Amino acid sequence: xxxxxxxxxxxxxxxxxxxxxxxxxxxxxxxxxxxxxxxxxxxxxxxxxxxxxxxxxxxxxxxxxxxxxxxxxxxxxxxxxxxxxxxxxxxxxxxxxxxxxxxxxxxxxxxxxxxxxxxxxxxxxxxxxxxxxxxxxxxxxxxxxxxxxxxxxxxxxxxxxxxxxxxxxxxxxxxxxxxxxxxxxxxxxxxxxxxxxxxxxxxxxxxxxxxxxxxxxxxxxxxxxxxxxxxxxxxxxxxxxxxxxxxxxxxxxxxxxxxxxxxxxxxxxxxxxxxxxxxxxxxxxxxxxxxxxxx
Amino acid sequence: xxxxxxxxxxxxxxxxxxxxxxxxxxxxxxxxxxxxxxxxxxxxxxxxxxxxxxxxxxxxxxxxxxxxxxxxxxxxxxxxxxxxxxxxxxxxxxxxxxxxxxxxxxxxxxxxxxxxxxxxxxxxxxxxxxxxxxxxxxxxxxxxxxxxxxxxxxxx
Numbered sequence: 240x241x242x243x244x245x246x247x248x249x250x251x252x253x254x255x256x257x258x259x260x261x262x263x264x265x266x267x268x269x270x271x272x273x274x275x276x277x278x279x280x281x282x283x284x285x286x287x288x289x290x291x292x293x294x295x296x297x298x299x300x301x302x303x304x305x306x307x308x309x310x311x312x313x314x315x316x317x318x319x320x321x322x323x324x325x326x327x328x329x330x331x332x333x334x335x336x337x338x339x340x341x342x343x344x345x346x347x348x349x350x351x352x353x354x355x356x357x358x359x360x361x362x363x364x365x366x367x368x369x370x371x372x373x374x375x376x377x378x379x380x381x382x383x384x385x386x387x388x389x390x391x392x393x394x395x396x397x398x399x400x401x402x403x404x405x406x407x408x409x410x411x412x413x414x415x416x417x418x419x420x421x422x423x424x425x426x427x428x429x430x431x432x433x434x435x436x437x438x439x440x441x442x443x444x445x446x447x448x449x450x451x452x453x454x455x456x457x458x459x460x461x462x463x464x465x466x467x468x469x470x471x472x473x474x475x476x477x478x479x480x481x482x483x484x485x486x487x488x489x490x491x492x493x494x495x496x497x498x499x500x501x502x503x504x505x506x507x508x509x510x511x512x513x514x515x516x517x518x519x520x521x522x523x524x525x526x527x528x529x530x531x532x533x534x
Numbered sequence: 535x536x537x538x539x540x541x542x543x544x545x546x547x548x549x550x551x552x553x554x555x556x557x558x559x560x561x562x563x564x565x566x567x568x569x570x571x572x573x574x575x576x577x578x579x580x581x582x583x584x585x586x587x588x589x590x591x592x593x594x595x596x597x598x599x600x601x602x603x604x605x606x607x608x609x610x611x612x613x614x615x616x617x618x619x620x621x622x623x624x625x626x627x628x629x630x631x632x633x634x635x636x637x638x639x640x641x642x643x644x645x646x647x648x649x650x651x652x653x654x655x656x657x658x659x660x661x662x663x664x665x666x667x668x669x670x671x672x673x674x675x676x677x678x679x680x681x682x683x684x685x686x687x688x689x690x
Contacts, residue, residue, distance in 0.1 A: 266549045309687075312619060315680035316654055340574075364574050377687070384683050390582035391574060392629055405574070 241431035244385040250466065252501060255516045262421050262521040264301040265292060266308060266323040269385050271357050273318040278455055279533050281313055290453070294492045295418050297357070298327045300519070317385035322350045325515050325523035328491055329413060329462040330354040336363070337407040343367040344397035344449060347374030349411055351382035356387040365390040366405065368397050397445045404452045416463035418504045421517035439469040443477055450482040459484070459528040468500040471524035474514055477504040479526060486511040496524070518534075537568030539564060539586060542594040546609035546658075547638060548665040556583075563588040576629060598655070598680065601647060605655045610675055612648040612659075619650045624682040628659065628674040636666065656680050 247257040266274045268291070277290050287308060289299035308314065311322055330351050332441050336359045346352045346367035355365055356433055367390050369375055375394055382390055395402060397412070420426040421457060442463070449459055463470050475496070477518075478484045486508045493515030498505045512526035536554050543689030556567045560579065567575060567583040571653050575582050587596040593594050595653060596604075605611070614622060642664050648656045657679035 308682065312623060312650065312654070312656070312680065315623065315683050354618050363569075364571055366574070375556065376581055379585070380686050382581060383585050383599060386599055386602070388568065389571065390581070391579050393578065394580055403576075414676070524554075530555060 240433075243314060243427040245432075246427060246430070250320060250516075253468065253497060259519070260421055260517045260519075262323055262325075262517065263519045264304075264308065265322060265327070265520075266299050266301060266319045267295070267322045267327050267354060268297045268299070268319045269317055269353065269357050270297055271361060272316070272386060273313075275416065278318050281318075282308075282311065285311060289309070292324050292327075295324065295327050296320070296331055296374070298324055309441045320350055320353055320381075320385065322354065323521055325492075325520035326350060326413075326464070327354065328523065329411060329460045329525050330358060330511075332460045332489060332491075332525065333358070333409045333411075333458055336409060338363045340405065340454075341365045342400060342403075342405075342407040342410045342449070344400060344410060344412050344445060344453065345369060345414055346392070347371060347378040349378035351411060352378065352390060353381050353387055356382075356385070356389055359389060361388045363389060366403060366407075367392045368395045368400065370394060370396050389525050398441075400452050403452070406452055406457070408450045408454055410453055410455050410457065410459045412442075412445055412449055412459060412461045413475070414438075414461065414463055414470075415444070416447050416465040417467055419464055419466045419517060419522035422464060422521040435467045435469050438465070439467075439474055442470055442474050446474065446478050450478070450484060451529065454506070455530060457529070458487070458526065461528060462466065462523065462525040464523050466522040466524075468497060471514065471526075472497045472500055472505055472509050472512070474524045475509050475526045475528075479506045479508060479531075483531045485531045486526040487529055489513045489525060489527055491525070492520075493523070496526070537627065538586050538594045539600070540575055542587070542596060543609075546553045546604055546647065547644060548604065548606075548607040548609040550603055554604075555584075558582060561588075562590070577624045582669060596656075596658070601655045601658055601678075605647050605649070608638060610636075610640060610661075612627055612636050612640070612646050612655075613648050613651055613653075615651065619656060622648055622656055622676060623679050625676060625678050625681055626681060627662075630663070630673040632670060633673055643659075646676065648676075648679070658683075 292298040330483035347369035659674040
């Protein structure tokens with residue numbers, strides 16, 4: 240079960256009419272290294288026009304640029320990062336990050352790790368995990384460029400996070416997913432429902448491990464850039480019913496997550512998560528979870 | 535452990551003070567922890583705290599955070615104009631006409647940090663001429679510049 244028509248029909252069944260959109264480019268100012276206004280002004284002098292993204296703390300749309308925003312002195316100095324707008328949401332959902340013990344369980348190539356370090360003002364500790372050798376090198380480069388000081392990187396599968404023998408205040412699960420067509424023009428050709436189901440299984444294993452290393456009063460933010468409910472609402476429904484977790488309300492762009500998927504009713508609290516259909520951003524899904532028995 | 539770092543820094547005719555108890559080495563790469571991180575780091579890490587550089591066959595290759603630490607000292611520095619700034623980042627050497635100011639000892643063979651006019655460190659190089667030389671020529675040979683991040687991204 241695959242192909243453009245198959246997936247477009249699925250989206251229609253979920254209440255969204257397919258539009259061929261491409262996400263607008265966005266950047267995020269690393270406010271530990273520079274003031275927002277300073278970066279905006281410096282880039283404007285180079286002919287790069289930015290516009291503040293209203294739902295993000297440090298994010299800007301790239302309105303106009305004569306050249307790549309990845310080829311400026313300011314970028315190389317780590318004053319800003321190129322980060323898709325929806326991808327900037329998960330790290331912002333945590334409450335009080337400074338001085339916390341944070342797990343970034345699927346960290347490479349490091350955009351969100353740098354964002355977490357920035358929100359933490361380089362205090363506390365981030366343990367960043369990933370498995371691919373090249374992806375880990377890219378993560379190291381990001382940390383160096385953006386002058387991150389509070390991160391320890393391990394080559395470790397997120398499904399084995401217990402090996403760290405550490406419990407965490409905050410856990411970011413930006414899990415490996417099937418992606419979406421707005422970020423990959425060959426998506427419809429490359430993806431099948433079998434891929435989606437395989438990814439969803441791995442994601443549940445990651446969620447299960449994360450629940451084991453979460454402190455009693457800790458928070459998990461789970462995100463994917465997949466539009467497929469198996470990787471989104473169905474996994475959160477499973478986490479609520481299996482892992483003693485509850486969802487926290489998210490007030491952001493996008494819409495309430497689905498509670499009826501292809502005729503199947505989910506726990507009503509799944510709707511506290513957020514589903515973002517592709518428009519100016521790519522497709523995205525984000526949920527915030529806490530232990531059920533904790534206020 | 536600190537010897538290769540100190541040897542490198544010395545070539546800028548300056549010195550830095552690093553708490554050796556917070557320095558760790560892994561696969562010839564050096565990292566500076568802080569008191570807090572030291573509690574968490576175990577032996578199998580890949581990257582920790584502030585990356586300082588690595589020893590390779592040809593000697594010590596500094597990180598940009600280390601160059602920024604050196605830039606806070608009285609190390610030799612050349613300040614370049616905006617056009618030269620980008621040419622340097624693209625891997626080019628620095629001509630005398632692009633240098634707006636020099637601080638510290640500008641002597642042939644010495645290392646120097648390369649700074650833009652905002653005082654941000656762009657990399658480092660080696661003086662090919664003494665500051666007293668009048669003729670227009672390459673003044674600083676590029677040894678490492680920020681464009682290295684782009685070159686690494688391309689590799690990945």
